[in-house]
Amino acid sequence: xxxxxxxxxxxxxxxxxGALCLPLLGNDYYLGVGFTLFGWVALAQSWTLVSxxxxxxxxxxxxxxxxxxxxxxxxxxxxxxxxxxxxxxVGAGLFALLVGLPVMRVRGPYFVILTFGxxxxxxxxxxxxxSVLGKFSRLLxxxxxxxxxxxxxxALALVGxxxxxxxxxxxxxxxxxxxxxxxxxxxxxxxxxMRFKLIAFALSALLPGLVGxxxxxxxxxxxxxQAFDPIISFTIVTMAIIGGSEDARGPVLxxxxxxxxxxxxxSNFPQVYMVILGVLLIGFVxxxxxxxxxxxxxxxxxxxxxxxxxLV
Amino acid sequence: MMxxxxxxxxxxxxxxxxxxxxxxxxxxxxxxxxxxxxxPAAPSQIxxxxxxxxxxxxxxxxxxxxxxxxxxxxxxxxxxSSPGNAVRIYEKLITxxxxxxxxSPWGTPHHFAIxxxxxxxKFPMIGSTASSVQLRxxxxxxxxxxxxxxxxxxxxxxxxxxxxxxxxxxxxxxNQLPFGQENKKFLMPALKxxxxxxxxxxxxxxxxKDMTAILAKVKAARPDAILALAYPGDSILYMNKARELGLKxxxxxxxxxxxxxxxxxxxxxxxxxxxxxxxxxxxxxxxRAQAFYAxxxxxxxxxxxxxxxxxxxxxxxxxEQAVAKAGLDKDKLRKVISTSNFDTIIGRxxxxxxxxxxxxTGFLQIQDGNIHIVWPKSRATAKWQAxxxxx
Numbered sequence: 096x097x098x099x100x101x102x103x104x105x106x107x108x109x110x111x112x113g114a115l116c117l118p119l120l121g122n123d124y125y126l127g128v129g130f131t132l133f134g135w136v137a138l139a140q141s142w143t144l145v146s147x148x149x150x151x152x153x154x155x156x157x158x159x160x161x162x163x164x165x166x167x168x169x170x171x172x173x174x175x176x177x178x179x180x181x182x183x184x185v186g187a188g189l190f191a192l193l194v195g196l197p198v199m200r201v202r203g204p205y206f207v208i209l210t211f212g213x214x215x216x217x218x219x220x221x222x223x224x225x226s227v228l229g230k231f232s233r234l235l236x237x238x239x240x241x242x243x244x245x246x247x248x249x250a251l252a253l254v255g256x257x258x259x260x261x262x263x264x265x266x267x268x269x270x271x272x273x274x275x276x277x278x279x280x281x282x283x284x285x286x287x288x289m290r291f292k293l294i295a296f297a298l299s300a301l302l303p304g305l306v307g308x309x310x311x312x313x314x315x316x317x318x319x320x321q322a323f324d325p326i327i328s329f330t331i332v333t334m335a336i337i338g339g340s341e342d343a344r345g346p347v348l349x350x351x352x353x354x355x356x357x358x359x360x361x362s363n364f365p366q367v368y369m370v371i372l373g374v375l376l377i378g379f380v381x382x383x384x385x386x387x388x389x390x391x392x393x394x395x396x397x398x399x400x401x402x403x404x405x406l407v
Numbered sequence: 408m409m410x411x412x413x414x415x416x417x418x419x420x421x422x423x424x425x426x427x428x429x430x431x432x433x434x435x436x437x438x439x440x441x442x443x444x445x446x447p448a449a450p451s452q453i454x455x456x457x458x459x460x461x462x463x464x465x466x467x468x469x470x471x472x473x474x475x476x477x478x479x480x481x482x483x484x485x486x487x488s489s490p491g492n493a494v495r496i497y498e499k500l501i502t503x504x505x506x507x508x509x510x511s512p513w514g515t516p517h518h519f520a521i522x523x524x525x526x527x528x529k530f531p532m533i534g535s536t537a538s539s540v541q542l543r544x545x546x547x548x549x550x551x552x553x554x555x556x557x558x559x560x561x562x563x564x565x566x567x568x569x570x571x572x573x574x575x576x577x578x579x580x581x582n583q584l585p586f587g588q589e590n591k592k593f594l595m596p597a598l599k600x601x602x603x604x605x606x607x608x609x610x611x612x613x614x615x616k617d618m619t620a621i622l623a624k625v626k627a628a629r630p631d632a633i634l635a636l637a638y639p640g641d642s643i644l645y646m647n648k649a650r651e652l653g654l655k656x657x658x659x660x661x662x663x664x665x666x667x668x669x670x671x672x673x674x675x676x677x678x679x680x681x682x683x684x685x686x687x688x689x690x691x692x693x694x695r696a697q698a699f700y701a702x703x704x705x706x707x708x709x710x711x712x713x714x715x716x717x718x719x720x721x722x723x724x725x726x727e728q729a730v731a732k733a734g735l736d737k738d739k740l741r742k743v744i745s746t747s748n749f750d751t752i753i754g755r756x757x758x759x760x761x762x763x764x765x766x767x768t769g770f771l772q773i774q775d776g777n778i779h780i781v782w783p784k785s786r787a788t789a790k791w792q793a794x795x796x797x798x
Contacts, residue, residue: 231589314520
């Protein structure tokens with residue numbers, strides 16, 4: 096198994112070195128930015144497992160984070176926090192297996208709409224459960240400190256990146272890419288399409304389950320509308336587009352680019368940063384359709400002729 | 408021409424340099440939902456903060472411990488309605504921007520989310536637009552809540568007002584957002600204890616688009632009172648549909664919404680008789696309240712929000728008085744805020760732990776375009792009246 100530097104080693108190095116260096120800056124603000132950044136990296140990597148490799152674009156990835164967060168909240172006080180987070184991840188994975196059976200039979204735009212609808216549906220189910228339980232948002236007092244959460248999140252980002260690197264090299268990864276290129280042909284050639292898609296979907300739900308639990312611990316507060324906010328799903332997709340590749344590099348570059356950019360913009364231009372961000376994103380799609388990865392490839396080869404690697 | 412311009416510019420520069428540099432500005436930071444789900448609610452609070460800073464600066468600046476006066480410079484960020492962003496912003500305000508003081512964000516979730524930040528950095532902050540029984544489980548010392556509208560107290564006060572109005576049957580419509588649910592949780596047993604019968608009990612999702620089915624049920628049940636535990640968006644939906652169906656209940660309570668200026672503009676006479684959440688009115692004897700009302704109306708050409716603008720303003724009054732006594736030292740500030748009495752537009756305020764121990768929970772009613780306190784009787788600026796129909 097050989098590692099391609101730019102595709103595999105670079106993103107792993109970026110995450111690992113970043114994780115070690117950020118705390119050196121020595122204040123909570125940078126740790127907080129790092130926590131957010133690694134959260135997004137983990138989410139975007141897990142999304143890549145199913146949407147990047149298999150080409151099934153999910154617009155409802157937040158549902159797994161929401162479920163992870165909610166299970167942590169439900170087990171709060173009953174079991175240790177780390178166990179609650181793991182319950183969250185396993186719960187999200189099981190949920191993916193369960194709904195994957197029908198959902199994974201649908202392709203293209205129908206799949207996109209279905210995943211979005213499913214996430215909204217899950218959100219309202221949780222709202223109703225909370226309402227029946229007589230709960231009105233949950234306050235979790237006495238959670239772990241930011242430092243601890245930071246290291247967990249950095250580890251999740253690393254695991255996420257590593258999982259994409261590894262899965263791409265497995266039979267599973269090759270099968271998923273074959274499915275993306277032509278699902279019928281892949282099936283004919285003996286790729287167990289349904290099984291592979293299901294495995295990828297369930298795998299892609301595990302990390303978001305943990306990330307969702309970390310998000311809840313960070314604010315010490317759970318409310319379904321926030322935990323299942325569709326903006327989270329949209330942001331993941333945006334990062335993938337900006338990152339611009341279906342290997343482990345895209346999500347890392349996309350997340351770094353978007354998080355740092357929006358951080359720089361809102362801290363320096365708090366009144367107009369959304370406008371600037373919007374203009375920049377449009378410019379990006381127009382002038383760098385292959386994302387940051389494409390730009391890097393172009394710089395590396397110093398040739399404008401070389402086709403970049405598209406997202407799907 | 409060019410020459411005179413140059414001289415003018417040089418003079419201006421000289422003035423700028425020479426102006427008493429004295430003390431630097433006091434930096435006061437906060438985050439608020441300028442975009443996202445809660446954005447419509449934020450201006451009520453932002454306006455109050457801006458008005459306060461402007462007034463203080465016009466008076467020569469913020470009185471720091473009786474020793475000096477320094478101009479206020481507000482540092483504001485958009486949290487996009489996300490409590491997670493609010494956490495990051497308050498961390499940035501404290502550790503990066505190194506602000507001298509903090510003001511609170513909009514909404515209960517945001518207050519709860521940043522409570523652990525101010526606690527960790529031991530940075531006292533006076534809360535404003537937040538309410539939940541859960542706030543009492545917070546560690547006192549670095550966060551305080553000005554509100555009197557906490558759901559368990561609200562339920563008790565509401566039953567008092569309902570009995571006073573001779574209500575025997577009620578319909579309860581509840582938004583599934585946290586504040587609605589929490590109010591309902593405490594209202595149900597309180598109603599039962601008071602022998603008031605609940606004839607309709609219906610929950611609805613936050614983004615409800617049509618209330619016809621629910622309100623038709625209410626109409627058929629003919630309750631004496633309708634308690635719409637609503638937020639601003641669905642409160643408008645309720646009003647339109649209730650007017651269309653001609654709901655005749657003599658007591659109609661719309662929880663959050665009617666206190667906002669534009670809301671009353673929308674419904675004019677039809678809003679007459681609507682009861683809503685709140686414990687402030689400019690029509691009483693409090694001179695501070697009258698002055699605030701007049702200044703707000705003049706600057707923004709609209710009335711303040713009787714809930715959010717008021718809570719935000721009260722938090723600035725407390726901060727200003729505390730800083731005048733304690734200066735900017737965090738330990739001294741914490742002590743002064745925890746133990747002192749403050750003079751505000753809702754009357755005297757003193758904290759017991761994290762909550763306002765003085766201001767009684769109350770309700771407002773729209774009467775002829777004015778908003779009056781109708782409950783409790785001790786603070787009422789007018790008597791409760793049956794809703795006069797929809798006109």
